[in-house]
Amino acid sequence: MGARVLVTGLGTFWGGRVAQTLEADPTVEVIVGLDREAPKIPLERTEFVKADQSYSILSRIVKATQVDTIVHTFLVVDSTRMSGRTLHEINVIGTMNLLAAAGAADSSVRKIVVKSSALVYGSSHQDPVWFREETPRSQSPRTRVERSLCEVEGYLSDFAEDNPHVSVTLLRFANVLGTDIVTPLTKALDLPAVPFIFGYDPLLQFVEEDDVVRSIEFTLRHDVPGIFNVAGDGRLPWSEVAAICNKPQVPLPPVLTNWAVAPFSRLGIIDLPPETVALLRYGRGIDNRRLKQAGFDYGYTAAGAVESFARAQRLRRTVGDSRPAYTYDADVEAFFRHSPAVVRQPE
Template identity: 50%
Template sequence: MTSKRILITGLSTYWGGRLAQALEQDPAVETVIGVDKRPPKVALERTEFVRVEDHHSLIRRIVQAAEIDTVVDTRLVADAIVTSPRLAHENNVIGTMNVLAACSGPDSCVRKVVFKSSARYYGCEQDDPAFFTEAMRRPKPARTGIERDVVEAESAVREFAERNPGTVVTTLRFANGLGPAVRTSYTRYLDLPLIPTILGFDPRHQFLHEDDIAGVLEHAVRTDLAGVYNAAAGGASPAARFARGAGCATRRTLGERRRNSSTSSS
């Protein structure tokens, strides 16, 4: 493993926190520094937290002062309910630009950049293929603000990779995360007592367990994987199927409170 001094941007996101937890257990990792606007939500032992806005000069100063060799960017907001579209754009596009600007330059000590992206990059259109490979691009322009942000952020990352051929740049396109701790619009939807679906349609969905998201990020830090990778659980599932599966998964995995209430009701 070549990464010894790691900077995690977006430490207060669930993924950033989980990654920091995993990395600080490893004695081979010298330093883990996390930056974000808010304090982290998970318990951390030796990760140093610095509270900064996504300002490139501040991040750059941290990168240089701590001689960071690996930057993991976990800030990307891919869920419209998390924040307002304007703030999401600020965070996703401008924030990514700033983080990348902090990593670039001839005297930069950064050797690896891992960027957490989203499968929203591909969008969802009627005439899409059933499966997207990493080489495919969305056939039509983005429909929502979030999708536009993801596409823009990724193009910034691609540009960074072209300008810095000596840096390993990994882009990970994640499917929707599911699990007991993660809160997204999907987990809220599946938490509803009765899950509404659209009559006559049964779209296929793809998910990734929260532990696997953290695992994929850790794997990308530990091994040099240049390029773009899709990260999703094998296979796709129609909505009716996963909704029923999650009805049980709710009981099994989404916390004690729900387990008690749903077991007694079933």
């Protein structure tokens, strides 16, 4: 594993968890985290740098910290969280700036790991049952988040070609389920009745959140350049996912579904972006064998990820949702990290 690591999206769910994992490894000397927002989980030695959404500060940071590894977790895959414009800014322009910094003539960067999404395959009736990493998508991307991710991947493959001395790993994750993560699908599964499109019962595939972090760690630890799908084994129908969560289902109309969903989205009842509606119609499967062949061991199957989510959901129903107790305070963090008053235990 690289000794000096830059994590983008430190304030996000994934960035924070990756940084936590890196902190546990004594061979990692320096961890620098970049984000627009402060981290939401306590970190011991990660240095947080506040950046704007397009990461214009990045080339200076890379030069100043001489990082050898960049973990790019800050790709937005949930389009319900922000406007299309912001999403484009973060995904496309942010990645462009990141690659520009990493590809500078005197750059110290030797490894880049990017967390992308199976959204780049889309979801259409012309899809194969399983997408391999090489399989092209069946229809051109229509939603903003899909277009932006496809653009990002285009930049990355150009970058990998132009910089053969940098090991570039691109991970495409299936829909994530687990104990903590919140996505449009988990929000749908948290409703009193789970929406489905009448007449369709698509096969979905999931990856557990632990496996997400572990797979990122795995690619950091091993030299595995290339594109990898990350998803638990098997697929299961959406009706079965609802059944495992012990929820009844409520039908959405099979025609003009996006229009029917729109007023509910506005009211904040159902939050189903168009790419999720497409998924609930046709499903998606990605072939996870390449990462397995590289040596990664999945902790959960797709059904296991659903079970993990269902257990956490049942627990939450009893003990309630926990509210944030940790807030990042720059002065406090700086004190603990840098003040001579703090007695540091030698390693």
